[in-house]
Amino acid sequence: MAETIDPVRADDAPLSTSKHHAAAIDAATQHYDTPEQGDPDQLIGRTVTINRPRAELYAFWRDFANLPSFMDNVERIDVLDDRRSHWTVKAPGGTHVEWTAAITDEAEGEFIAWASEEGASVPNSGRIDFRDAQGDRGTIVTATILYDPPAGLIGKVIAKMFQREPAIQARRDLRRFKQLMETGEVATGARNRREREERKN
Amino acid sequence: MRALTWHGKHDVRVDTVDDPEILNPRDAIIKITSTAICGSDLHLYDGYIPTMKSGDILGHEFMGEVVEVGAKSTLKKGQRVVVPFTISCGSCYHCGKHQYSACDNGLPADNQDIAQTLYGQPMAGLFGYSHMTGGYAGGQAEYVRVPFSDVGPIVVPDGVEDDKVLFLSDILPTGWMAAENAEIEPGDTVAVWGCGPVGLFAVQSAFLMGAARVIAIDHFPRRLELARRFGAETINFEETATYEALLEMTGGIGPDACIDAVGLEAHGFFVDNVVDQIKASLFLGTDRTHSIRQAILACRKGGRVSMPAVYGGFVDKFPLGAFMEKGLTLKTGQTHVQHYLPGLLNAIMEGKIDTTFLISHTLPLENAPDGYRMFHDKQNEVTKVVLKPGLERVELDI
Numbered sequence: 001m002a003e004t005i006d007p008v009r010a011d012d013a014p015l016s017t018s019k020h021h022a023a024a025i026d027a028a029t030q031h032y033d034t035p036e037q038g039d040p041d042q043l044i045g046r047t048v049t050i051n052r053p054r055a056e057l058y059a060f061w062r063d064f065a066n067l068p069s070f071m072d073n074v075e076r077i078d079v080l081d082d083r084r085s086h087w088t089v090k091a092p093g094g095t096h097v098e099w100t101a102a103i104t105d106e107a108e109g110e111f112i113a114w115a116s117e118e119g120a121s122v123p124n125s126g127r128i129d130f131r132d133a134q135g136d137r138g139t140i141v142t143a144t145i146l147y148d149p150p151a152g153l154i155g156k157v158i159a160k161m162f163q164r165e166p167a168i169q170a171r172r173d174l175r176r177f178k179q180l181m182e183t184g185e186v187a188t189g190a191r192n193r194r195e196r197e198e199r200k201n
Numbered sequence: 202m203r204a205l206t207w208h209g210k211h212d213v214r215v216d217t218v219d220d221p222e223i224l225n226p227r228d229a230i231i232k233i234t235s236t237a238i239c240g241s242d243l244h245l246y247d248g249y250i251p252t253m254k255s256g257d258i259l260g261h262e263f264m265g266e267v268v269e270v271g272a273k274s275t276l277k278k279g280q281r282v283v284v285p286f287t288i289s290c291g292s293c294y295h296c297g298k299h300q301y302s303a304c305d306n307g308l309p310a311d312n313q314d315i316a317q318t319l320y321g322q323p324m325a326g327l328f329g330y331s332h333m334t335g336g337y338a339g340g341q342a343e344y345v346r347v348p349f350s351d352v353g354p355i356v357v358p359d360g361v362e363d364d365k366v367l368f369l370s371d372i373l374p375t376g377w378m379a380a381e382n383a384e385i386e387p388g389d390t391v392a393v394w395g396c397g398p399v400g401l402f403a404v405q406s407a408f409l410m411g412a413a414r415v416i417a418i419d420h421f422p423r424r425l426e427l428a429r430r431f432g433a434e435t436i437n438f439e440e441t442a443t444y445e446a447l448l449e450m451t452g453g454i455g456p457d458a459c460i461d462a463v464g465l466e467a468h469g470f471f472v473d474n475v476v477d478q479i480k481a482s483l484f485l486g487t488d489r490t491h492s493i494r495q496a497i498l499a500c501r502k503g504g505r506v507s508m509p510a511v512y513g514g515f516v517d518k519f520p521l522g523a524f525m526e527k528g529l530t531l532k533t534g535q536t537h538v539q540h541y542l543p544g545l546l547n548a549i550m551e552g553k554i555d556t557t558f559l560i561s562h563t564l565p566l567e568n569a570p571d572g573y574r575m576f577h578d579k580q581n582e583v584t585k586v587v588l589k590p591g592l593e594r595v596e597l598d599i
Contacts, residue, residue: 051294072310137294168314175310183290183349184273185225187309189326189336191258191346192222199311199336 016045038123376402
């Protein structure tokens with residue numbers, strides 16, 4: 001069998017770091033589960049190393065009720081059953097978006113893959129992978145997210161203006177996850193509760 | 202509470218603001234008993250540092266009494282503590298290696314973006330030093346919220362006056378680390394550019410580490426006099442050709458180790474460096490950005506260059522050829538304050554290091570704006586201003 005050479009796999013680097021966005025997204029949609037509806041045209045990949053054991057990080061993440069403690073934009077997550085959860089997420093202009101996500105595949109301690117179901121206001125899918133880091137550095141956590149932004153590019157620009165752009169959020173959420181797991185708390189520069197609320201908005 | 206707040210260029214005021222509160226389990230609230238104005242605060246005062254907001258509380262050299270603790274703080278109410286200027290978590294990989302200023306978690310997630318863009322990776326948080334270092338309120342106030350209080354603050358014994366230990370917060374460990382980075386061997390000659398607080402502490406530290414000679418370089422006579430008091434020989438660069446003098450004073454060899462403590466005040470930012478470059482290119486500048494180049498040229502072959510001085514952005518005309526051909530070693534970085542605190546506190550208690558000589562003025566916190574103006578305008582006479590909260594404002598003739 002002749003090997004198919006993936007055009008974006010010129011090297012060993014992750015797809016999300018490719019300079020060829022469209023080809024990378026095509027390749028990613030073949031490798032990963034995609035949402036029930038929508039046509040993903042955004043690919044986010046972000047990796048962080050966390051100085052904690054892999055099993056502990058996986059277990060914390062797998063309990064979706066824990067996620068709003070470090071995902072600042074997530075208003076609430078209602079766990080519907082073992083595989084399905086309903087997400088309510090802040091969006092630009094004081095609005096919010098919702099979807100129901102279903103786990104499409106998972107391996108204890110290794111990864112969780114999900115995809116949004118029919119009716120999502122932002123169709124999305126992705127994976128969170130947990131791998132042992134080399135040496136005694138803990139665990140390498142990689143989030144890979146495919147999504148279809150509302151109103152295409154304009155939606156993305158507006159979202160970015162309001163700091164709600166999913167790539168920015170994913171980056172910051174992973175940093176907060178690391179802080180919470182490593183230090184037991186999420187760092188804030190605020191002086192008191194009033195200032196902390198002001199800075200969140 | 203009362204606090205020194207920033208409102209713009211040369212506009213700092215003592216205002217009444219909301220008190221700090223415990224927000225995280227590892228927090229503590231400290232009632233400030235002494236706080237100093239740092240040379241780097243003058244860059245905020247001069248309006249050089251981006252991401253400042255009106256009303257920000259300044260100050261990153263402070264100490265005081267623990268008045269409130271979070272559930273996971275290891276401090277106890279009533280303890281006296283000195284607080285490091287760097288905010289480090291103690292739990293991440295870098296803190297585990299005692300590289301505290303490279304802490305992964307000291308900066309709030311939202312504030313990490315700018316540092317990541319500028320430096321490739323975010324660094325530790327800092328007190329009272331703009332929003333790109335975390336937007337943490339500083340300690341030129343009656344009270345301050347201290348995150349990760351189980352890792353940073355060091356408890357000082359009762360009966361030791363504030364003036365003896367206050368500088369553990371920043372400038373003493375910075376001067377010590379500068380000397381340590383110079384990898385001094387017994388019998389070495391060490392040259393120190395800049396006799397501000399860090400340079401003067403580097404002079405003391407170099408002798409403690411076995412240097413046979415220290416040559417201190419500055420242009421303020423009073424600061425050179427202080428360096429001489431600790432046994433240094435001096436070069437006044439306004440009167441003397443520095444490179445030529447260094448070679449002649451070292452038998453034509455050059456100093457074994459060179460410490461550049463000149464650019465230090467900037468604490469890692471780029472705007473002032475850009476300004477300096479413009480000044481330098483127009484021949485308006487002093488020798489400031491010149492010091493690292495001069496250090497590299499003067500240093501003996503195979504010697505060491507230590508750079509506590511901060512170069513946040515890009516430096517032009519860096520003598521990379523001389524650096525490579527002579528096989529020099531360069532060590533630098535923001536101070537890993539937490540790593541040095543226990544040893545330096547001991548050195549102070551044993552009388553090996555004196556810090557009180559530095560303080561030229563002690564003022565009520567209410568006079569902080571006067572303190573900034575004096576420190577800014579009279580660098581020869583004003584070597585260090587310490588502020589005390591809780592005292593009435595006094596009329597000063599300055």
